Each structure stands twice: as structure tokens, then as C-alpha cells.
Amino acid sequence: MTAIPAGIEIPRERRAWKARLFLATCLFATTLAVAMLAVLLASIATKGLPWIVDAEAFRASFAEGGNGLAGWRDWIRTEFFTEYASRKPLKAGIKAPLWGSVWVVTICALVALPVGVATAIYLEEFAGRTRLSRLIQTNIRNLAGVPSIVYGIIGLTAFARMFGVFGTGDDETLSIGDPDGFLYLMLPFGQSVLSGGLTLMLVILPVVIISSQEAFRAVPASLRQASLAMGATTWQTVWNITLPAALPTILTGTILAISRAIGEAAPLLVLGVPLFISNTPANLMDDFTVLPFQIFDWAKRPQADFQGLAAAAIVVLLVVLLSFNVVAVVIRQKLHRPLS
């Protein structure tokens, strides 16, 4: 028999009391975070929604005899989406920055996903634990913490100016194709959507790589072994087993990174992206502007109307962000559907 030393018994009430205190602290922290977010959303919505939704027409539409949701054309202020920037608040819209943001983020995602996943595959499935791979690993982790404005400088040097190898003036650029058509390429890329997208890609790439690596690490080693033991090559194992198993997690991480890219302004500021643009991009080489620029421009003006427009643009930004998340969830569900 083991002799249990008597010691001093801790009163039960005291232990229960401590447990309650701990629970209360956690609840308080959660409430605080949620409440702050709610206040923020409420204040933006009250300021911004009147610029997106015509309140009277909205009421009329949902009153008796109205068209309800189907008659959205009557109560949504479509000019907010179809007009370019203007000095008159009632005529101002977000057409250029909205489309600019969509273009830039699409380019960013299309480049960051394959490059990031391929890097993660190399590091996790092929490289092994060598000194070189540890060095790369450490550097990627450090890069994830580099302020985004630094990437703006890299983007400016590497993409917008291409280290000056094609000259520095506008006349000395090389170009292929018709500047008005969709297939148009010029070197260097200048302040184009391609430059912007690639620069934002640099910003999110480390995060995409790290989250993809985590996804690969979460795939059970037993599956890899089973595949290898049947004579699969490493590539066949990655393509048939590891990648499909890791893909849902990879997409979640990538979408979170892209959400960050939508809100980025600093690297594009360094790139020299203009604010006032009166066209939407027609090809990869076109000028563009993004929603955060427009929001900042309106928010810094003293007139209340522009404050409202800024809030409305924030609402749109949040909706775009949310729809990206919805797309990610849908893709994930599709990929993850259980085998019937």
C-alpha cells in the first residue's frame, strides 16, 4: 500500500470558486472582442448603408405591393457601383477601385497559390531535414513578419521598374500586342495591375507557404507510407494522397492570406498606384486603383458626406472579403465531401 501523506486539504469551495473565476475571465475576454467588433460593424453600417441603399425606396419596395428583394434595382444606389470618383458626393462611386481590387486580388491568388503550394511540397515532401531546408524554413518564417511596405519596395524594383534593364523612361519600354486589347504585355510592368498583383503576392506568399506546410504536416504519415510501400514514387504519393488530403486546409490558409491582401494599401502606395482613375482594367498592363486607397481618400476629407461614402466603401470591402470566404468554404465542402 502506498502511504498518501496527509498534508492540508484544499477546501472544495475554494477550488470551485477558482474554477468559476477562470471561466468568468475567459467569458469576459470573449465578450470584449465580440462587442468591439459589433460596435465597429454597427457604426460603419449606420454611416455607410444610406449611401448604398435608398431608405425610402427600400421601405416602398418591402411595403405592400412592392417588389421586395427582386426589385433591388429600385432601392440599391447602383450609381455608387457604376460611377467613378467625383467631387460631388452624390455622383461619386467606387467603380474603378472595386474592379481594381478584384483584378489585383485575383492575380495575387492565381500566382500565390501554385507557387506557395509547390514550395510547401518541396519543403515538406522532398527536402528532408537538411541544413539548407532549415535555413529556407527560418527565412520564410522571418519573411512572414516583414512589414508589407518593404514588399512594396521590392515590387517597385522588381516588377514596376525591372531593375531598370528596359530603361527608365516611358518611351523605352518593350511592348507586345495591342494596348487596348486583352492580350497586351509591356516590359517593365510599370504601375499595372500585374505589378500590383505580384507585389501583393510577395506579401502573402510566406503565409501561404507556412499554412500549406502545416496542412501537409497534418496528413498522417501512415498514408504516405502505405503509398510508398506499394511502389509509388514520391511524386505519385504527393499527387494522389498527400495533396488531396491537405487541400482543404491549404485553401483555408490561402483565403485568409488573400483577405489580408485585399486590405493592403502600403505596398501599392510605394508602387506608385494612382488614386484617381477613370477606367477599369482592360488587360494586365492597365492602370488601377484599390478600395483601401479610395476609403482613405474619402475618410480624410472633412465633409460628412464623404465620411459616409468611406463607410459605404468599407461595407463593400467587407462584403467582397466575405464572398471570398464563402467561395473558400464551398470549395472546401466540395473537396471534402464524404465518399458516398
Added chain:
Amino acid sequence: MMPSQVSESPTVPPPATPGHPDPFLPHRSLMDEIAAPAPTPPAVTPTAEEIAIRAGGFSSWYGSFQALHEISLDIPARKVTAFIGPSGCGKSTFLRWINRMNDTIPGAKAGGSLTLDGEDLLSAGRDVVELRRRVGMVFQKPNPFPKSIYDNVAYGPRLHRKLNRADLDDLVEQSLRGAAIWDEVKDRLHASALGLSGGQQQRLCIARALAVGPEVLLMDEPCSALDPRSTAAIEELIERLVENFTIVIVTHNMQQAARVSDRTAFFYEGRLIEDDETERIFTKPRERRTEDYVTGRFG
């Protein structure tokens, strides 16, 4: 004397290609016949039986730790050979060298000689992908892919060759029959393999290994995660499979080794203490340590 005990007539033709126990891919045996060297009389082998795997002075290291010391062991073809010994004795390590799965472990090295059908398994230029097609493996924990039952079995064949639908269907059925699980899953081939019970999953993993047409099956404690009934099913299956395959099984279960194996090798602290006919190992082993282990005095 019973008159019924008539010796087999010499005029009866031998079974087709007895040296190539591959009932699933008949065209392979033809290729092997072309490639195979002329049969040599088994004069040097200690017993008259055919040796599938032979280790000579085989040692293995993980980094600076020596896991196996000078193992010399012959594993006969189309017999069940059991590796027994306490945890960490090196039996699994040895098993995983036979299909070179240790290559995936950084720092794993081997010395000495290890051959399969006389071919060196350790040379640097050895095609491990081809080797693993010939040496199937079943793991301790059932590890079916998160795919359908059909796709699990078809996975291996699809890696190695392009097959039309009918041939593939046929191969999947034969493999599942070979692993004695066809009747249980034939109506839900396209359901997830993860919905099967542990014992069924393990038999599916055996079917999956059979589908690539191996000569040797390595089993690393295949029943340790299974209940007694599933264990019995697997053991029964092993007895059937051994007619066509060379089976090497690592087990912690002494009764299992006694039940299923023809030969038993006892490993202790990285050394092969004794290997012999299973009956002899369990009744009158030559080594004191073997006797202590099989009678449960340690381990």
C-alpha cells in the same frame, strides 16, 4: 500400410511456373520466365527449399545507433516466417529493410548483404519503386486511404500500368477475394474504406498489397490493433496466402507466431539469437534466452 498412400505419379505435369507465385497478373510470369536465369540446383542451401530472402552479416544503423548486428538469416519462399522478440529488438527494422522503407528515415544505414531471389537489395542504384512492387507491406495499424474501397485496391495497379476498366474491375475483385473480404464489400465497392471495421480495413490493406502482384508480403504486427475475431480471420488468410506468397510477419503475440508460422526467428537487442522451425523454437530451442522469451520469463 494404407494402400491409399500412393506417391504422386511422375507423369503428372508440374503446376505452371511454380517459381512465380503471382496468380493475378499472368502475363508477368511469362516476362519473368524470359528474364529469369536458368534454374540452378539448390545444392548449397542448407535445406532443400527455395530461399527467397537471404541476409548475410547484415547490420543497420540509425545515425550512430546500431539497431542490428551481423544478422545472417535465410527466409524460405512460400513459407511463413515469424520474427519475435521484445520491443526495440530490431525485428521491425529488419523487416523494413526488405522493402527499403527505412530509406524514408533520415540517417538509416545498412551494411552487409541482403538479397531477394539472389538480387542485392542494398546497392545504391537499386530501384526501390520496383522493389516495393515485388515486396508488399501490411502495417500495424490499418491505414486505408480516404478513398472508396475500389479505389484503395486499384491504387497500386494504377500506379504501375494503364489498365482498361474491365481488367481493373477484374483485378480488384481477385485481390479482394484473395484477401477474403470480397463477400463483405462486393455491394459497396464505391463506399468509403473508412466505413469498414478495423479487421475489414486490415484485410482491405492486404487486398491492396496483393493487387500489385507482389512475391513477398511483409506484415508488421498486422493484428495488434485488432480484436480476437478479426485476428483469427487474418491468421486464416495468412495460411491461405502462403501457398502463393512468401510471408514475413513481425508479431508480439507468441501464440500467433506458433499458430501461423513455419519458421521463427528470435531477435534480442539487435541480434538474431536463433532461427529454426517454429515447432523447435517453441519446444526445444537451442538458446537459453529463446526459451526464456517464448515461455514468458521475460519480454
